[in-house]
Amino acid sequence: MRDVTAAIVAFNQDRQARFLPNKYTLMASSPFRFYRGSCHLFYQDLVGAQTWQDPTRAWICGDLHVENFGTYRGRNRLVYFDLNDFDEAALAPVTWEISRFISSVYLLGHQLNINTAELTLIAFSLMESYLQAIHMGKAFVLEREHSSGILKTLMHAANTTNNKAFYQARIAPNSKRQPTLLTNDKKYFAIKPTAFKHALIAAFEQHLNQYADDLGQFKVYDVVIRVAGTGSVGLKRYMFLVYHHQQQQLLFFDIKQAKPSSLKPYLSLPQPTWTSEAERIHTIQHDCAYMLPAWYSDFQFQGDDYIVKETQPEESKMNFALCQGKPKKLWRACHDMVRLMAYAQLRSSARGLTNSSDELQAFANDHAAWQMHLIDYSQQYYHQVLQDYQHFCHDVPSLIDNLNSNTTKSRKK
Template identity: 25%
Template sequence: MTVSRGDLATLTTTGRDPLGVLSRQNSTRLEWLIPLRMTRMAQSPFTFYRGTAAIMAADHSRDPHSGIPVVSSGDAHLSNFGFYATPQRTQAFDLNDFDESAWAPWEWDLKRLVTSVIIGGRDTDRPEKVVQAAADHAVRAYVSTLTASDGYSPLERYYSHFNQEMARRHLGKASRRVLEEAAEDARKRTSARAARRLTEDIGDGRRRFIEEPPVMTHVENEVELNVDASYRQYLLSASVDIRMLLSHYTMEDIGRRVVGVGSVGTRCYLVLMRDEDGGVLILQVKQAIRSALEEYGGFPQPSALTEVTDVSGEGARVVGLQRILQAYSDPFLGHLQSSGRSFYVRQYHDMKGSVEIEELNDDAFNGYAIACAAVLARAHAQSSNARRVVDFIGGGKRIRRAIVDWSNAYAELSLEDYRAFLVSGMVEEGPRGA
């Protein structure tokens, strides 16, 4: 499709069925968790937006697009960026959710991020002038970072990451302080801390996950019957050093843990591992389903990716694309298939944390939007089409106007969807723990 920069402002509102998309998603999820998903989405326009990646992908499919695909997050809203530990035990700030990752036009990710800036800014009662400035500055940061990366070699782009130098370049003092405080909080989030909070001592030095329905429950026997085979499959997908490391651990307990907003209703498990000295490690095993960018956005995927998915499942897609998009990735990443479902594996609470946008003052909110956009550009710069994106963007002025105009219109459309959702009857009184 050949389009101009200005065409990217076009938002098609005909042929939509947003609540039908949610119903279609719910039909494939654990029925007893659907009320919890609906309750979490109903909390605010921003939490609703967090759960609507599929709706937005379907809307993208009707709009003109650049036709320049890159490896995309698929759900690059403000709450899907955060901190985590690198293998070197330093902290990185990066994208942290890849369930919807796939190849897609570059602007789909950017539009999702900028729309989240607008919805999130309004949801936290910021002046409209602040919201619009943050949206504009986010697009500027994306353009400037991607353009600058075009001067680097592929190897230099690969090794780049969001560090203190980038913080000084893009952020003010208040914004840097917010990120530093969030990073400090994230450093406290470890497997040992999670074990203290989520498990109980059952004697002989052993621990067990504490039941807290519906958020934490133990798994059924039929799931446990597949554990040994699934674990062997995961080990084969992990690197050899991780296989050696995990040989020091035995599996103690498995629990089902409800996480996020959009993911509620998919299967997610925590696995408690213990070494011979009583040290703990918690792994998260999360179901991977078809990317919304492909299923609802209808964007065709390259054969190299579909061949991997056909053989190894959607978990292999999530793991592979996460490794491309992140500067550093969890060394425990791996994937498996069990009972006809795909999963990916990662470490749980390894210095992971996010920035709560409601706690940011206006200057810091603006800076945070800039930081997220710079990180997104770094991720897109890894794709071989990055130079084509830079050429398409040109000077950046028309792109800024088109992306911000589209995102403002979509923020209003999402608010209409949210209001329709609240009166639709889809929202029931959520289960305890919602």
């Protein structure tokens, strides 16, 4: 049997060690959070256990689970709900994306006290929704006016969000002349040394103004280290406080380090030659999304690649606590997501090395050859994750102690 903890440690060896205790603590908080933080394990297992044939080629998000959807404002300032994390994006078979998503539904349902039999019915119904969307052959967008259930609640909240509270929670008090960002040594950390911080501010300000309509439109006031998500914890990540002269308002920008996709070791399909990992993420999300988040771009600094986007008060995710013990509500929420997955595949079809929409439809028409295998695997993998989670939780205390000890020794040196 493979050593789950050793595989996780090996994967994270190039991440920032000071933040790995945070990541491992989050992963130990629930089986679903463990799944979110171990995307590499999913594909390591899938390539050795896939029981169906899938010759398709599509741009996939790579880490598609129910928490990788959310609301955001596009550059046109309208609010959208869509796939929102393409760090692991690659050219891969469509069923890899479907299986990872369905497995996440099982794990979320387990957390919501929904039994396996009901979750399997949801899985079959979601498959039907996906196939119907592919058969339509047209990529739509989910509109607030036609949404329902908890998605409707979410999109309404995104359009009526309290901007003042959003800013107050991130800007230090008594810093009106030159506003600065709050640090709390939990999610936001001060940057040292000062010379690095000043160089980062100067480079990012230059980057933003290259994309502005008029030069000098942006002024960067401050930057802090940001820790967010689960799988991305340990990557270099920063939040900037920026003044937009034309709009006469403060904006927040998030930049996250772009690393090779965790699918890379397991892909047999030839991949495009990218100039950087940020270009890979940016290009695939551009092809899959109906609308990119505002000010989306890629940025390079001191040898590292980053994905840039505005951090907005409208950003939010579904409140799955409302589905506690309610399989129908969970189905309705995930039904919208699985349609968006299909739309992303259709929207990006026949781009580069991907299949055409006709070829995707032909594969969907042959679903009897693979659908049952995929759902069986997703259910079995859900149980595998529960076992892996228990092994990992057993090892976490000593793992974190070792990390903290090594960090202390490094500081003393």
